[in-house]
Amino acid sequence: MKVDPMKTHKTAIVIAALLGVALLASVSCKRDAVSQPSSPVGPSSIGVMMSVEASPNVISAGINQRQMTTVTATLKKYDGSGQANRTILLELVDAAYNRINVGYFEGSTSVVSKTTDSGGTVRVNYVGPLSSEITGDGSVYVRASAAWEGSQFINDTAQIFLVRDSSELSVTAKAVPEVLYAGASAGTSLIQATVLAGGQPAKNFPVFFVLNSNLGKFIDGRVQTTSNTNDQGVATMTYVGPTTDEMSYSSDTVPIIVQVGETVGVQVNILIIRQK
Incomplete structure (x- = not known):
């Protein structure tokens, strides 16, 4: 039996095209299924991280004196480069992320916004409560959030321990x-x-x-x-x-x-x- 080389060539092209379509479909499905890939690919927000810490992370609630701690939030890419001129919202919240009024940020507020410096960092002072303002030992949390593309938000939380009982x-x-x-x-x-x-x-x-x-x-x-x-x-x-x-x-x-x-x-x- 004779084999037409032109037909063989056309068949190979069709098969290759079908394989390419199948591969694209496979990649598209995997990308939809994975919301947080381990490598910085896809939308620009995936390669950005927020970190928040309080120093000190334990303060005491005095009878007449309030103690203060400094909260630092940093917005960086996976390669370590800071994200400058970004607005970060800092909120005082409880463990369920509800806003609370236990102590306050500078300016006597429970919510404050700051713009990141060249290293992607903002700092704010938190002033703790007096012993008469809390019923016992506990914690407050500072949540830092930055709006990104569309409806995306990048955030992290730092815990501050409050010691009331001496x-x-x-x-x-x-x-x-x-x-x-x-x-x-x-x-x-x-x-x-x-x-x-x-x-x-x-x-x-x-x-x-x-x-x-x-x-x-x-x-x-x-x-x-x-x-x-x-x-x-x-x-x-x-x-x-x-x-x-x-x-x-x-x-x-x-x-x-x-x-x-x-x-x-x-x-x-x-x-x-x-x-x-």
């Missing part, structure tokens, strides 16, 4: 070393404070160090200073003792108050011995 907040402190010798040069001691909130490390929590003596100073040159805790709930501050010429007695005790919130604090003592 018994839920604890601090322990120690000085290493506890004895310094005042010689021609000043000695130093590292004050280590550990803060727990509800038994868990309080991260990025402000700790106040107060020197109740005219002997020495802290490393920053002050007699009252502050330092935030790390991820383990530990804050440190270096005390710089006096020299021989700065002491009138052979020995003296320097008390240092370590305080968190309004009512929770401990005292550490450092013995200073004057060298002859």
Whole structure:
């Protein structure tokens, strides 16, 4: 039997065309089915991420004083490039994303909008409630949202823990070393404070160090200073003792108050011995 080469060629073209249509249909179906692909393809919003964090993420509700934390929201592409000049809406919400009035942003409002800088970042200060304004320990959430193409929104949420009951907040402190010798040069001691909130490390929590003596100073040159805790709930501050010429007695005790919130604090003592 003879085979017409022209017919064979036409048949191959038809089959190739049908395969191409089937492949396009397959790709189209897969794209509709997948709403969040793992790689940055498709609509431009898929390659953009929002991240929000509060520092510190634990604040106490004082009797007369409100504590503040800074909320940072960043809008970036998957390649790390910031999205500048974008409007981000920040809202105070509860766990169900309902707007609430517990504390407030700068300007005494529960909603604020900011425009991103060149790095795609906005910052806003959140001022927490007084103890009389909440019934117990709890949390507030800051939701950051940015409108994108059409009806698309990109958002993320940061949780801020509120500690009302001072018994839920604890601090322990120690000085290493506890004895310094005042010689021609000043000695130093590292004050280590550990803060727990509800038994868990309080991260990025402000700790106040107060020197109740005219002997020495802290490393920053002050007699009252502050330092935030790390991820383990530990804050440190270096005390710089006096020299021989700065002491009138052979020995003296320097008390240092370590305080968190309004009512929770401990005292550490450092013995200073004057060298002859």
